[in-house]
Amino acid sequence: MLSTVLTAVPADSDWINFDVNALAQNFWSATFDGLTFGAIYALVALGYTLVYGVLNLINFAHSEVFIMGCYGVFFTLSFLGFGPSAPNLSFGQILINIILALIAAILAAAATAFLVERLAYRPLRKRNAPRLVYLITAIGASFVIQYLIFLWRGPLPEPALTMFIPTPIFEVFGTIIDSQQIIIVVAAVIMMVIVDQFIRRSRTGRGIRAVAQDPDTATLMGVNKEKIIVTTFIIGGILAGAAALFYVMKIPSGVQYNGGFILGIKAFAAAVLGGIGNVRGALLGGLLLGLIGNYGQILLGSSQWTDVVAFVVLVLVLLIRPEGILGTSLGRSKA
Amino acid sequence: MRAWMLTTEGDLMNRKKVMTALATAATLTLLMTSCANQAATPGATSAAAGGGLNLDIPVLTSIETPKDAVLPAGDGKATCESTTTLAYIGAETGANAQLGINIFNGIQLAINQHNEANPGCQVAFKKFDTEGDPTKATGPVTQATKEENIIGVVGLPFSGESKATGNIFEQQKLVHITPSATNPALVDNGWTTFFRGLGNDAVQGPAAAKFMTDQLGAKKVYLVQDDSDYGIGLGATTTAGLGDALAGSDKVTTGQKDFSATISKIINAKADAVFYSGYFAEGAPFNQQLVAKGFKGAFVGPDGVKDDQFIKQAGDASNNAFFTCPCIPGELIPTFADAYKALANAEPGTYSIEGYDAATVLLAGIDAGNQDRAKLLEWVNNYDAAGLSKHYKWDDKGELQAPAVYGYRVKDGKIVPIGPIGE
Secondary structure (H helix, E strand, C coil): CHHHHHHHCCCCCCCCCCCHHHHHHHHHHHHHHHHHHHHHHHHHHHHHHHHHHHHCCCCCCHHHHHHHHHHHHHHHHHHCCCCCCCCCCCHHHHHHHHHHHHHHHHHHHHHHHHHHHHHHHHHHHHCCCCHHHHHHHHHHHHHHHHHHHHHHHCCCCCCCCCCCCCCEEEEECCEEEEHHHHHHHHHHHHHHHHHHHHHHHCHHHHHHHHHHHCHHHHHHCCCCHHHHHHHHHHHHHHHHHHHHHHHHHHCCCCCCCCCCHHHHHHHHHHHHHHCCCEHHHHHHHHHHHHHHHHHHHHHCCCHHHHHHHHHHHHHHHHHHCCCCCCCCCCCCCCC | CCCCECCCCCCCCCHHHHHHHHHHHHHHHHHHHHHHHHCCCCCCCCCCCCCCCCCCCCCCCCCCCCCCCCCCCCCCCCCCCCCCEEEEEECCCCCCHHHHHHHHHHHHHHHHHHHHHCCCCCCEEEEEECCCCHHHHHHHHHHHHHCCCEEEEECCCCHHHHHHHHHHHHHHCCEEEECCCCCHHHHHHCCCCEEECCCCHHHHHHHHHHHHHHHCCCCCEEEEECCCHHHHHHHHHHHHHHHHHEEEEEECCCCCCCCHHHHHHHHHCCCCEEEEECCHHHHHHHHHHHHHCCCCCEEEECCCCCCHHHHHHHHHHHHHEEEEECCCCHHHCHHHHHHHHHHHCCCCCCCHHHHHHHHHHHHHHHHCCCCCHHHHHHHHHCCCEECCCCEECECCCCCECCCCCEEEEEECCEEEEEEECCC
């Protein structure tokens, strides 16, 4: 392993270069692309954060919930005749197709989240399994789904699906902002505001917060804990399904059996960065992680640095604020 | 605790208000989506024009084959032990399986033709799967070298796995001819059992550079390489060949899906051609995103990108694609193409004919009585004859003496040859 690393770095070259000039030139495009990706991370991060909030469980299978959403998009759009090339349809037809794909993605992802909860976590809860068992089960569930998809669809990514060609909308500092970036960021932020308000104002949201703070007392107060847990998983699944649609829109050839893995880890990191269990923290963490990775890769000269920079910053932030930027909000973290 | 955190600290819910907010937000989302879809025309504003390029390079329709080419059938009088075995070691499954399938079908065809013509010498054929992965290749190679009956190997197809396993072949004195690994440094390991059945990237890189600047007429080439042995090696030789025409370079990782940062650098550099030194798995989404961002220039990829999957995954974006490959278009040799089609039920793919030719070299050795590992190694060392694709004679490091690089392009959804390049 070490020898490959050493040979990959030519002895006579500086292997870390700071290219401030490149960052200055590409600053705005890096910003907008970073925000677009950050919005997708944030939607997925919400799934981690909500489940962590109510169960104190890191649901590693959430990346597979997301990728099932991507397959939902893929099958719907392929069935409707979309392919690698841009469709020759009127905007109304494209819109209807995309909405159908969104519905399919949400159904696929929410159903996967529901099944994971039912088949993997609920039996453990019934038996009062220790926390570590949940963690291993989560990792196991992630691999099981991943390799079921592998056996079903094979190792190659699915052919690209182009929903529409992004059109330039306006220009900021000489950088074009296209329709795709706007749709993804705006729609993702709107969805997160909805979730935030839902948790803040609705009866179910209050139930979720109650269970997060103290499940036993919440049960005594008449909150149906099992129902709240299932609802939480399904909300996470719905958001992952929406994220899947935006992801395929942005990365048309991203539908692959292990395509959710890295994205899932980054979304989880985003949740931790913002403060796990904290809904607004997930949004902030996702956007920040998208930006940091993009700036870092341009500053250091190649996209091979994206994840390095993102995770180094994550560690640095956690050293200073172990509870994340906005702080965790777990009512029962003392328990 | 604030209310938007997950706490019970409560505010009274107002269901009606929430429902209104939900409905408004949903409507807004839909509106945004529809507005953006309205103008579904290609966005071509910031990209380099690429107008000065000569993209319409005619398609090659026939090639000449050496008249005295050695064929697997031989004279039909060969005799050998029925246990004599040749092996293919390389990808059969995994993301890069198609290249392996192209190769072992070529080998299978050579062995079938040999065994049909030579009733006295039935050579067996064994396959070992490495998934093209350097970390998984040592197991199958060790297993194969331990089987006494295997006296010659065609493989391994990829540079990374070849580098990882060359020592094992060397220790067991088992001759192997790679039909497709092109990293130049492979021959510098002092291995006596390693032979390369095609030109390496020290030939391909400069040929690709010359092709882009001379034939395509590119003034500014942007070079993007991945993190594989192959991508790094080819990136270096191509960079050297490009000289002043290199407008900039970037590095990506295997498995990367989003190339937006690289693309914005390419567009800012106003490059009219992009060379991607890597494999199709990343090359296809990269080119697809590049074209979607309005890039109008040429996309040039090496043999690792030249795969039908590239077109399948990049769609219409692949129309700007050209490929360089030290491989000969086997589909233009009718006798080979027909026989291959009958066997594999598919057109010959990249490196099918190289696999066929490499197997032929070994089969000719067996027919000439070299039926153990030492003798077969000696035979390949001294080999000097034409194959169907080119002349085979190796120098003392195991490098071919007269390699050729061909250019290919995408036309009507297919990869077609455009003739030798870089000469």
